[in-house]
Amino acid sequence: MKKFFISLLLMCLFFFDGQAQQTYAVKGRVVDRESREPLSFASVSVWNSTQGVMTDSLGNYVIENLVPGMYRLQFSIVGYRTYVTPEFRVSSHDYRIDAELEENQVDLKEIEVVASPFRRSLESPISSRVIGLQEIEKSPGANRDISKVVNSFPGVASAVGNGYRNDLLVRGGGPSENRFYLDGVEIPNINHFSTQGASGGPVGIIDADFIREVNFYTGAFPANRGNALSSVLDFKLLDGNTEKRTVKATVGASEVSLTSNGYITKNKKTTYLVSVRQSYLQLLFKVLDMPFLPRYTDAQFKIKTRFSQAHELTWIGLGAIDNMKLNTDTDPKDESKQYLLNYLPVIKQQTYTLGAVYKHYAGRHTQTLVLSRSFMNNNNRKYLNNDESSHENLTLRYNSDEIENHFRFENRSLFGNFNVNAGVNLDYVTYTNRTFQKIFSEQAKEILYETDLNLFKWGVFATAGYESPDERFTASLGVRFDANTYSSKMNNPLKQFSPRLSLSYNFFPNFYLNGTVGRYYQLPAYTTMGYKEFGILVNKANGLLYQRSDQTSLGVEYHFGKNAEATIEGFYKKYSHAPLSLQDGIPLACKGVDYGVSGNEAAVSTACGRAYGVEFMFRWFGSGKFNLLTSYTYFRSQFIQPSTGKYLPSAWDNRHLLTLSGTYKLPKNWDIGLKLRVMGGAPFTPYDENLSSIVSAWDATARPYYDYGLYNTGRLKTFSQIDFRLDKSFYFKGVMLGIYIDLQNIGNFKYDSQPVLVSTGVVDPQIYPDGNQHYKMKYIRQQSGTILPTLGLTVEF
Template structure:
């Protein structure tokens, strides 16, 4: 690292002497959101710069002599609601954007209107975080991976154990999240995702294509169903309609090539391809698994005319995870004993058609998603003997979705109504050795086809002075899996949001809602030894009621502090018959969850408070700090007592900031601290049985002592240094990212491990036991990364 840093500094100095920072134009068009016509005499300013322009009769504006950087634009005019745009990157070429404004018929002449980057949403006035380009591009320790970026927000836990991106929000499980890409639902956002959950070691989305992210930790919009803990709504950039460009990035785990531009006068495009070298990094670190991945992403947008547009987008990935049997030291011996080889392929194709008809906007969304998951495991990783086979899983999930929406504006009211129709296919051919009360073998084939349908609507009201907003939403979903899930009235999901501007600085907001989620396909398609769907008559939609109340204080457009309390009450959560713990307490490891006998009797609750402080100074500082205090608990039934869930960290603290120096230098730091997670001691007697150990290759927990122990708290510090050079027609950027710069170690409970030697070989097979040993477990290491970006 010292040599790399010295070489980088020398190279930067040489280029700095030879280059001069270019300047560009920021151009664009301002249109009326309803009529789609151009707007004249609109003031457009660049936040943080004393630069601006006024639109002409065709709605065009041009701002001259703008240096490269990341900017927001503000558009204001009497008679229209002021607009603050998302962030845009001005790099190697002129920036051309489109701004939509809504008419404000009640605004009085001479009223001075200020805009703010801290936007408020009528439907979700609480529990919504908007993530812009500065955070995506510069967040320390995240390496432009969205799953890691959101881990610095209130209510989001991070796992210091292993290299995973599990999204754990407000005490919920990793399986309770949903993801959207320009309105198209995608099944997961990580490579090597756990089937039935959402985590993995690295994100599948290329940050070069993302404009901003709406991250909902509650108060979910009615058009986005089937979520209990969070919704991530990604907004992609549009291709440049004036010039084509290419961008290459060498990141922490992959090399990527992206391009954006136009195809003719009406069509723009975005495309990217990435290839990982993560296996080399993991091999150098001596990790027991070697993952490789390839992914591709594209977006094509055609504007037929002012009233009609079509978006076609796609996302796909190919993953392979091999076992690094060379890393057979004691630290890795345990993971190698149970972790399977994993091969996954996934893709989503979708189209979004929008028709603008004055105050009415119609949208039709059609998509198809596919995932193929193949897991294989042999005892002691010896594939030479077929009798050593412990697991062979071949599974596919496919979803075809159709959604229609109509959004209409009537003065202070906005009404959105819609329907959705989905068809899901799930196949699974599984051979698996298990040990319950004796050694057993699951050997079955599943085919499951499910038709799903839903109806949703939202009524939004905004007062004339914008001080009061209200939103009433309702959706309901059903499917033909079973009679319990077929009735729409069983899944009625109402939600109400209210917000009031108490003073110029203070606002009070709240939300209450009831939300449902379908259990994973792995659970719905699980078959028993008789070849029947084992969970068909015991599973129902999972349910959570959520309440949030928050107060916000804002100072101008640079500072915001908010305090928000939340309460989540879970019901009808699938309970594992074998382990006697909720399925919601699983899902943060590789493999599959849900493929077991379950019943919908578990309940849970999670409650706490979140403090968030954000300080933004355009072109200078982006600082955010959050503190979450909470409890997450579950019980097996109404008669049971609550116990700590697997996600009950109790507290999460984050302090993250990036400071921008002159000459395109920036420095960022993140401090993260999280409370210790509960853990369960091992059942040494059961784990030592030869037949039990050989079934899964790892020890068994003593579920009578479930989560009665707790790990210590963990603190991690990450830093990042960026330097960017803007030459005549290209950009060259470097960054150094140091994760866990203090090399903090998280000590975990010793794990039980078989020595492979039988203590009583003379005993019957079912009574033979391995001699066991204890292996110390701790994680945490300094992980340096050098990133290079080139754009032309």
């Protein structure tokens, strides 16, 4: 059946390959960013081509006879900054893209302006990337999942051999140190089956059809984006189509999705985007004989109303229902899979975010008001040996809700060469937890507690940016204060004073020296704040604090004309006041890349550490045909061992990261892509064989215990992987048909994780000095790496 389907696919590819090419138009309106008045006789051209037009007296333009494909537009007019749009796709209908041009404060008669897609930011001239549509749609091995796309960029590592997860590990930081926004609305996580208290999961939750571009910050975080220590992903979403209502259906190896895009009202002032996805990922994992079978449903929408030139309102919604079952039929002879099966819990999650963004354009001033609500319910169950016939076998029953209500107001003003943004945020948080868990700590015991935690969080922020009249020097000074009502240790905003400074200087054409220094704070996970023992919030009693990170980066940037850029950056991050596990003696930031929950344990805010390194990146946008991204990072990630005061490698100390990723547009609407990923081996900790073998200890978790006295004294081998992608698009009148094949790990490289210590299930008759019964134990090989094919079909009409 599989061979028949592939043969049929190839026949269709060659049969339709000679179909006539359709053409469409791109149209829109160009206005002054401040006054919202139309700009007459502005030049509008297809970037990197000679095709273009002028706007009419009302600022409208139409560029006709564009064949389907990826494009950018360039807008220019005397007295305004030249603007190059993000990438967009012309596929099955005319496309609309409006532009707002910013008035130039300097006479450009003597300056040659070279339009470039590499946009620069006053506040973050360093450690920030703009990820475009081409890189999201065509990235080999990513399957349009943004968590996998960003792995190609400098400083981004990933967890290997850990259950097909999307954990985001940036510049030596942990998976809990990232923040995510959709058009200004904060969302708690971007993955299905996320680890509560951290992040990550097997598949992304955001539909790529909604994404216009992504601003990815690995440092120099904007002051209005708080509570991050390692990265901020700021998603910019498409607006609905005002020209036509369209429908797009996609069938892939793991899901089927339906997306609609268009307008609602007759005056076309209200547009919409909506999508629904249903996975059958459990079928793929069943075929791969994986020990867990994830299934999910998600929905997303965006509704935008432009009441007038000065007022607009956007509604955003994102929700998911996740259900991960255990595959008890997995190969009983595969000891590695049986090990995973015996410790992974059954996971059920429900999440949603609803938000509204109001914007008021008042000349040189723009006000933004954001109201949103996020909800997450996490329900985990685990029975010893997956035997649910007896309540005595229950080892974990966990049910938790996290609810965040957000309010944020900010005002952005332009005063000549100065750009000032200031605002406040106020959040109300509800965290509930009902936990029963069997653990072993010197002796077997049960944890049973209920938490009902309510608190207010608030923040104040301001940023002032300056650009010199000759546009060669920029500076940005920002401050932020944060506090909350959790305890007296956290309610004084002066203790969470976060200053930051960014500078950039253009020494000669296309060459920039950039730098930043700042202090950033992050609230510990709610799982840590709400952890109880004997009815007491033990971490509150332990004086839990905001985590702090002092960071600095320095780098150079060079643009090769308008098609390519190269950057070299060095960074240093110093951590303090981070939660330290009282049981294990390691920072909680070194955990969180496994399914379930992270941070629900006793801790004190005494962990200290550092991460430092150097990054290189080269990006090439080759006239719409060839895209290349090359990145290399050498870094160290360490924390101070409390007992010795010496630096030890953290869990994320991979040291070397190398990515070569490219796509090429072939004739007749074929696209081909290839990616090489090389990542240094992660450190690992040997197991405590004696403790792990104790019957009550093993039965509590079905996992071995680490010997934290030898923390991260071992190191795994280097990981490498090659991914391949092939796309073919067919364009008919009003219809686009796309077919793609994505092959992860086409070299079938194998990766050996740390051999795992497991129980044989046989009690050792030997009498041990500790007086406990012990299992006979053995080590089993942990190897991952297989060719993972994805075949997808997309129809848009």
